[in-house]
Amino acid sequence: MRISFANDYSEGCLPEILENLSKTNFEQISGYGLDSYSKSAISKIEELLGAEPDQVDIHFTVGGTQANLIVISHVLKPYSGVLSAPQGHIATHESAAIEATGHKVIMLDADPYSGKIDAQTLAAFLNEYWANPEPEHSPFPGMIYFSNATEYGTLYSAEEISAIRDVADKYDISIFMDGARLGTALTAEPGVLSFGQLLDLVDVFTIGGTKNGALSGEAIVFTNRKYNYGNRFRWTLKQRGGMLAKGRLLGIQFDTLFTDDLYFRAAKHANRMADLLRTGLKQRNVKFWTETKTNQLFILIAPEMKQMLLQDFIFLDWLIPTEQQLSELGLEKSDQEYHVIRLVTSWATQKEWIEQFLNRWDDFANL
Ligand SMILES: Cc1ncc(COP(=O)(O)O)c(C=O)c1O
Missing domain, CATH: 3.90.1150.10 (Aspartate Aminotransferase, domain 1)
Structure with a gap:
């Protein structure tokens, strides 16, 4: 063979996950993410982030494309688009899933080797957009999307994201960090970016399970840093087919991943x-x-x-x-x-x- x-998703899952799925198999528990395992996973993630009670909103869904389209369509106004590097996952590998929700993916120049966007390019784009006397003829740039690690395996530091955040705040747009590979990004270079720093740096991020030892699953974290996007998210999650009746499948996996630092x-x-x-x-x-x-x-x-x-x-x-x-x-x-x-x-x-x-x-x- x-x-x-x-x-990083060729194998099944971490043995600890399989064991806990098996151990809990005959338990009768609530559905739709309201089970005790999902709640326990949420508490563990909140604690690791250093979040205050009720500061963040955390939800689980099955896959990365699904998380991206549900988050983006929840946050954006009907007339808004999302800015992304041309190499960004939503721009290249999601079969126009974002556009199918009615939101354009707007290309922002990025370095062709690293696939990273930077604050200066973002500022130049937004400046030019708002210099147009009739900006409403093209989609309103309502969000900036990037993944960390990127599609090219590169990383963003806290300083780089903080510079992007300053520009985003100036133009009042939100920041979505796709963390399908957040685990490998945060552990690659100690001191470059910490889990807790995300609370202050981005508005929403995902914690990828699928590519880090789960059978499948992504956690969606709204930091509510500036905007209260977490509010009513369960309606969008349900409407877009992302809320599992057997939410235990995700709850048990994330509860296991966030026990004993397994993630x-x-x-x-x-x-x-x-x-x-x-x-x-x-x-x-x-x-x-x-x-x-x-x-x-x-x-x-x-x-x-x-x-x-x-x-x-x-x-x-x-x-x-x-x-x-x-x-x-x-x-x-x-x-x-x-x-x-x-x-x-x-x-x-x-x-x-x-x-x-x-x-x-x-x-x-x-x-
Ligand atoms: C950065 C990033 N985001 C999202 C996805 C989509 O995940 P899925 O294949 O689970 O829909 C991937 C998958 O390769 C990815 O690398």
Whole structure:
């Protein structure tokens, strides 16, 4: 069987989750997220955030696309759009789920390698929008969306988000941080951004379970920092099909993830495995599309090497760089072609898999 570095949701779930689902199987408990496990999970998340009683509103839903479209359609006015990097998940990988709710995804320039937006670009965009004497002819920019970690595995620091927040506050728009990979983002570089800081930095964020050891599930956290978006969210959640009758499935999972630091331990494991792979590839002088510290690696690889590795491993083709991009990455035009592939580690990745990958790399490099 080939070993997969295709993504961080190839495996089932953390054994602790399976065990707790099984242990509670015959309990008869309330539905629709009002069960004791969902309430316990919410208390644990609130405590970890350092939130005051009733300060935040927390809800659970099944998937990332669903969380994004429900949050965005709940927060935005009918005439508003959401700003995103062109590489943002809502802009590229959600089959126009946001647009299907009636809200345009408005592209904001971002660095092509890191996929990150910045405060300056946001300020320039909003300034230009409001300089138009007839701004109402295009959608009102009502929200800024970014994911952390990004789709390119890069991270936002508290300082970067704080600069984005200052611009957002000036123009009175909300900030939504998609945390499908929040665990690996927060644990990659200690001191860069803490869980508790999110209370003051963003208006709403998600805590991804699906890509961090849950069978499925995302927590949605309204910080109510400035706006009371958490109010009446259960109506939107229900209307958009995101409220599970068997809410226990999500409650039990998040209660388990936020017991004994399991959520962050699982993420640290994924990051540690990525570090091993990154170090091994760097020792082999492999070029990276972008420098990451999280569990996603994007590397340049010769197509022949890629084909050989695909005999034993699964990973994703990401893109084929242009000549200009290759020269920006320090690879001047040569006879050698390159592709960019994505390698992802997870809570379940084994150290031996990394060693096998690097050994096969050496076997093929020495052919
Ligand atoms: C940043 C981000 N947001 C949202 C999603 C969507 O999640 P789902 O596939 O559960 O709908 C993904 C999935 O890859 C993602 O990477």
